[in-house]
Amino acid sequence: MVESPGYVTLEIEGRKVKLPVVVGSEGEKAIDIGNLRRETGYVTLDPSFMNTAACYSQITFVDGEKGILRYRGIPIEELVQKTMFVEVAYLLVHGELPNEEERRNFSRLLNRNSLLHEDMRHFFDHFPQGAHPMHILSTMINALAAFYPNVDLKSMADDIDLSCARLISIVRTMAAFAYKKSIGEPVVYPRHDLSYCANFLNMMFDSPVSPYQIRPEAVRILNILFILHADHEQNCSTTAVRSIGSAQVNLYATISAGISALSGPLHGGANQAVIEMLRMIQADGDVKKFINMAKDRTNPFRLMGFGHRVYKTYDPRAAIIKKECNAYLERIHYKDPLLDVAREVEEIALTDPYFIERHLYPNVDFYTGILYRALGIPENMFTVMFALARLPGWIAHWKEMIGGATKIVRPRQIYIGKTLADTMEAMAVREVLTQN
Ligand code: SDX
Numbered sequence: 492m493v494e495s496p497g498y499v500t501l502e503i504e505g506r507k508v509k510l511p512v513v514v515g516s517e518g519e520k521a522i523d524i525g526n527l528r529r530e531t532g533y534v535t536l537d538p539s540f541m542n543t544a545a546c547y548s549q550i551t552f553v554d555g556e557k558g559i560l561r562y563r564g565i566p567i568e569e570l571v572q573k574t575m576f577v578e579v580a581y582l583l584v585h586g587e588l589p590n591e592e593e594r595r596n597f598s599r600l601l602n603r604n605s606l607l608h609e610d611m612r613h614f615f616d617h618f619p620q621g622a623h624p625m626h627i628l629s630t631m632i633n634a635l636a637a638f639y640p641n642v643d644l645k646s647m648a649d650d651i652d653l654s655c656a657r658l659i660s661i662v663r664t665m666a667a668f669a670y671k672k673s674i675g676e677p678v679v680y681p682r683h684d685l686s687y688c689a690n691f692l693n694m695m696f697d698s699p700v701s702p703y704q705i706r707p708e709a710v711r712i713l714n715i716l717f718i719l720h721a722d723h724e725q726n727c728s729t730t731a732v733r734s735i736g737s738a739q740v741n742l743y744a745t746i747s748a749g750i751s752a753l754s755g756p757l758h759g760g761a762n763q764a765v766i767e768m769l770r771m772i773q774a775d776g777d778v779k780k781f782i783n784m785a786k787d788r789t790n791p792f793r794l795m796g797f798g799h800r801v802y803k804t805y806d807p808r809a810a811i812i813k814k815e816c817n818a819y820l821e822r823i824h825y826k827d828p829l830l831d832v833a834r835e836v837e838e839i840a841l842t843d844p845y846f847i848e849r850h851l852y853p854n855v856d857f858y859t860g861i862l863y864r865a866l867g868i869p870e871n872m873f874t875v876m877f878a879l880a881r882l883p884g885w886i887a888h889w890k891e892m893i894g895g896a897t898k899i900v901r902p903r904q905i906y907i908g909k910t911l912a913d914t915m916e917a918m919a920v921r922e923v924l925t926q927n
Contacts, residue, residue, distance in 0.1 A: 503531045517552055519544075534903045541800075544725075546733065546897075550583060550887050551724045555801035560808065562722055563587070571811060576717035577601065577659075577687045580883035583722050584655050584890060598687075600656035605681035605690070607664045608638045615672040624669040624875045625754040631665050632658070633747040642741030644893055654742055655886050662882060663687070666875045667694030673871075688713040691879070696867060709866055712819050716862060719808040719855065720877050722884025724801075728752035728759065732885045733892045734900040742889055749885045750878050756795070759877040761856040762863070763870050765796035769829040769836070769860075778835050786845040794840060796857030803850035812858045820865055830861050 498509045499522055508530050511523040521544050528534050537543045552561045560567045563582050570579055574588065581589040581597050589597055611634065618627050636642045639657065647654040664681055671678045671694075679694045689710045697703035723729070731752035736745040753759035772781050785794040799806055820827060837853055840846045863873050 501527075501531070503533060506531070515547075517554070528903075534905075536905055540730075545730060545900075546725070546892070547895075548724065548888070548891060549586070550891060551722045551884070553724050553801050555799070555803050558802060558804040558807045558810075560723070567719060567807060568811065571715045571718050574718065575686070575688075576714045576721070576880070579718045579721050580655070580659055583883045583887040584651060597652065597656065600652055601660040601687060602681075602683045604653070604657040605660040605664055605683075607661055607668065611635075611638060611665075612668065612678065615668055615678075618669075618672070620673070622673075623754075624666065624673065624872055625750060625760075625878065627669045628662065628665060628875060628878060629747045629750040629754070631669075632662060632743055632750060635661070635743040636741050639743075642743060644739055644741070647742045648890065648893055651886075651890055655883065658742070658746060658886060659687075659879075659882050663691050663879055664694065666872070666879055667691060669875070670695055670869065670872055686710065688717065692866070708819065708822060712815060712862060712866065715811070715815055716859065716876065717880040719811060720859075720880030722881065722887065723855075726758070727755070728881065729885060729888050733888055733897075736889045736892050737897050737900040739893075742886070745889055746882065746885055749881070753878055753881065754874055759856075759874045759881070761795050761854075762859045762873040762877060765833075765856050766829065766860040766864070766870055766873070768795045769832045772836065773828060773832045778832070778839060782836070782839050782843060785840075786843070794836070794846075794851070796853055797840060797846070798849070798851040799854045802852065802854060805852045806854040808855040809853040809857050812855065812862060813853070816858045816862050816865075819862065823865065825865050827861055827864060829864070830858075833858060833861060 497512055499512055501508045501510055508527075510527065513521050513523050515521075524535055535543075550563065552564070553559065562570060562579060563586055565582070565588075570582075574582075577598060578588055578594060581593065585593075611631065614631060614634065615627070618630075635657070641647070660681070668678045676698055679697045681690050681694060685693055685705070689705050692709060692713065693703055693705055725733075728749040732745050732749040735748040736742070740748075756764045768781070772778055775781070781792070782794070784790045784792040785797075816830065819825075820830065837857070840851070846852075859877075860870070860873055863876060864870075868876060
């Protein structure tokens with residue numbers, strides 16, 4: 492009950508406590524419980540923070556009911572049409588799109604920081620064959636703190652452009668190196684004459700025996716995919732970054748934690764899981780069987796790429812990716828049978844009451860893998876692509892978090908374990924038993 496624009500009143504054990512109401516710039520309302528425990532002795536309980544805002548933020552706005560996603564107030568539909576990923580990275584970290592000079596300086600920084608320290612390059616020789624590139628990436632990023640020791644928060648925040656460029660550029664090189672190592676090919680070094688996405692594709696697919704033909708259309712698609720994955724407010728991996736970062740851990744170790752969180756199949760790992768699922772459905776041939784498995788609560792099978800904690804309508808990113816996917820595959824005359832399976836799954840699910848009642852729609856991961864396949868990206872690199880794209884989002888949240896009056900993240904709990912009485916009795920019985 493909002494008693495006045497500013498307060499709600501909570502009545503606890505006969506006492507009335509006024510709690511401030513805060514309203515965000517897009518009208519989101521929250522009850523500020525900052526003083527609740529001090530005033531009432533109570534805490535709130537909200538496992539997985541389904542109803543809890545962890546912070547104020549000015550970076551990204553998501554409206555899950557209307558399917559809206561804006562970075563620093565700009566709709567993603569605008570950004571994919573009018574900007575490149577590197578400009579969106581700058582926007583997320585600095586709050587504004589770069590002007591021509593800022594863009595040039597940032598690109599120069601990215602180029603200057605695109606080379607991996609040669610000693611780090613040899614790390615790849617010691618990962619076992621078949622190591623998942625997300626594990627390699629998380630390890631290598633953590634190791635950056637050993638090679639670039641000015642990792643205290645002040646130095647990293649004072650030169651956020653350098654920290655940001657180093658991560659966004661070197662991690663892209665690390666990802667491509669990890670792929671080349673996994674297929675036993677010589678690594679391809681970054682080039683200063685190529686844009687961010689063109690450089691990545693070249694490092695992934697160029698080889699001494701068959702030079703890679705950089706196609707502008709592929710570069711455009713990769714820019715769109717990276718822009719759409721660049722940030723998504725307080726998702727699991729960003730929450731991990733903000734939590735770990737609140738202990739004043741250096742940015743590299745903090746981002747390494749974000750990579751680990753993102754690798755989960757319920758989060759960024761879903762894009763790889765979608766393709767594995769579509770292939771399973773294609774092999775079986777019975778789409779309805781899998782839809783029914785997903786609806787069966789006794790069955791752990793879930794429709795990967797479907798559903799979202801925040802979007803209760805079509806994920807706006809999925810809508811753009813689906814459109815680009817259809818157009819790109821047609822333009823390059825590439826037929827992917829898994830796209831037909833995906834379309835059939837979507838068509839059946841979107842007319843099924845189970846999915847309709849639970850507001851389960853395709854999310855960002857549902858069609859992404861089809862596009863990555865068309866670009867030639869191997870499946871075990873799909874979540875790495877998500878991580879490369881999400882780096883500026885994580886960095887922006889880290890910068891916002893350390894720039895505020897953030898205290899170390901340390902939630903409360905409700906203890907439901909054994910009481911002293913339980914354990915004293917058990918200890919007494921144990922003592923008797925051991926004496927006899
Ligand atoms: C990302 O948070 C972000 O912003 C993340 C992300 C980002 O950009 O950072 O958007 C990226 O992680 C996208 C999500 C990728 N994951 C998947 O595609 C995995 C499949 N999806 C589900 O596991 C699930 O939908 C989640 C994890 C995405 C969301 O789970 P929630 O919000 O905890 O929802 P829930 O599990 O409580 O489900 C509510 C109901 C349940 O049924 P009932 O108990 O009401 O009977 O919906 C059902 C669920 O069983 N349900 C599904 C389902 N997702 C939810 N049933 C079948 N298939 C699914 N995919």
